[in-house]
Amino acid sequence: MELAGSSAIVTGGAGGLGAATVRHLAGLGVGVAAFDRDLQGAQRLADELGDRVVAVGGDVTADADVQAAIEAAQSLGTLSIVVNVAGGGVRGAGRTLDRDGSPHDMEAFVGTMAMNAFGTFNVTRLAAATMAGNEPDDDGQRGVVVNTGSLAGLEGQTGQVAYAAAKAAILGMSLPLARDLAAVGIRVCAIAPGTMGTPMMLSAPDELKDRLVSSIVFPKRMGRPEEFALLVESIVRNPYLNGENFRLDGALRFPPK
Ligand SMILES: NC(=O)c1ccc[n+]([C@@H]2O[C@H](COP(=O)([O-])OP(=O)(O)OC[C@H]3O[C@@H](n4cnc5c(N)ncnc54)[C@H](O)[C@@H]3O)[C@@H](O)[C@H]2O)c1
Numbered sequence: 001m002e003l004a005g006s007s008a009i010v011t012g013g014a015g016g017l018g019a020a021t022v023r024h025l026a027g028l029g030v031g032v033a034a035f036d037r038d039l040q041g042a043q044r045l046a047d048e049l050g051d052r053v054v055a056v057g058g059d060v061t062a063d064a065d066v067q068a069a070i071e072a073a074q075s076l077g078t079l080s081i082v083v084n085v086a087g088g089g090v091r092g093a094g095r096t097l098d099r100d101g102s103p104h105d106m107e108a109f110v111g112t113m114a115m116n117a118f119g120t121f122n123v124t125r126l127a128a129a130t131m132a133g134n135e136p137d138d139d140g141q142r143g144v145v146v147n148t149g150s151l152a153g154l155e156g157q158t159g160q161v162a163y164a165a166a167k168a169a170i171l172g173m174s175l176p177l178a179r180d181l182a183a184v185g186i187r188v189c190a191i192a193p194g195t196m197g198t199p200m201m202l203s204a205p206d207e208l209k210d211r212l213v214s215s216i217v218f219p220k221r222m223g224r225p226e227e228f229a230l231l232v233e234s235i236v237r238n239p240y241l242n243g244e245n246f247r248l249d250g251a252l253r254f255p256p257k
Contacts, residue, residue: 001144001236002137007031007077009069011060011123012086014041016198017148020225021083021232026052028233031076035060035069035123036086052076060086060119066126078134080143081236082127087116087148087170093162109162116166117173120147124177124188132184139239140185146235147174147190149245154192155254167192171245178243187242189235194249197222217251 008025012018013034022034022045032053034042039057046055054072058065073079092108124145131143149171156164170190177188195201195212201222202209213221231248235241 001080001141001239003028003030003236005077006080007033007073008081008083009033009035009073009079009123009127010083010085011035011069011119012084012148013055014038014045015085015088016200017193017196017225017228018083018085019045020229021085022053023049024226024229024233025081025083026050030081031073033069033073033076035065035072060084060123061114063122063126066123069123070127070130074130079127079130080134082123082131082143082145083232084120084123084145084147084170086119087166089163090115095159096161104161109165112162113166113169116163117169120170121173124173128181128184128186131186136185141187141239142185143187144236145177145181145186145188146232147188149190149192151192151194151247151249151252151254154247157254158257174245175243182242187235187239189241189243190245191228191231191235192245192247192249193223193228194247194252194254195222196225196228196248198225215252215255216249219250221250223248223250 008030010022013022014036022032025032026049035056036042042055046053056069056072090111092105134142147170150167152164153167153171174190
């Protein structure tokens with residue numbers, strides 16, 4: 001994808017991996033709408049990075065908020081890059097049966113699906129409708145979408161059933177989205193990160209961090225948010241990457257617990 005004149009939406013743009021992506025794309029000269037329900041966090045980033053970045057507050061599952069993000073990105077260039085990073089866990093999600101045998105809270109399961117899978121699909125479908133109107137490049141390319149799954153979507157651990165299902169849904173969308181959107185020249189890939197050293201992860205107790213790092217093969221450390229952003233850039237730039245999920249994990253395989 002040609003970066004000059006392009007703009008991007010990065011959902012979850014105020015968070016650990018999202019902010020690194022906003023920073024990286026803006027550094028490449030792309031105009032970026034940092035879209036997050038944490039408007040203050042997104043605004044702090046926009047203030048720091050200057051007029052290439054606009055903060056948009058809102059929820060990825062709310063159509064009007066997504067449209068506002070699309071318009072903000074369009075004001076900075078031709079919207080041709082969408083990076084869906086917003087997601088995470090929801091309070092109350094846990095084991096299918098908890099320790100006293102009670103079944104999983106259904107609201108927490110649905111909420112996890114909404115925050116991750118429904119939000120990712122919602123932003124993709126609305127942004128694709130806009131990007132379909134772009135002038136195609138020599139390959140017929142009009143845009144690219146990069147979604148964020150997790151190793152949990154491939155190797156979900158005990159107590160992660162809702163998150164694992166939601167991330168598996170995101171990874172499962174890559175190929176059918178790529179097939180659907182081929183008609184309008186939009187590529188779709190996803191990244192499945194392992195254990196990333198976001199500010200929140202780095203502030204965890206040393207004992208927990210040591211345990212998490214112990215099963216990473218090499219390099220023997222958490223992934224850096226900039227390494228996530230670098231993979232986003234590779235996917236955006238390389239027109240032959242499509243319909244694929246990429247692990248970013250230092251050869252980590254999640255153990256059962
Ligand atoms: N950090 C890791 O080790 C890791 C590993 C695998 C996958 N991931 C995934 O990467 C993504 C980013 O993770 P992170 O560690 O940067 O998390 P984070 O909590 O720092 O960032 C997530 C951001 O998304 C925003 N957000 C959440 N729900 C939203 C919604 N409905 N609408 C708009 N914004 C919303 C939050 O406000 C937050 O700023 C998540 O999808 C996460 O599941 C992270």
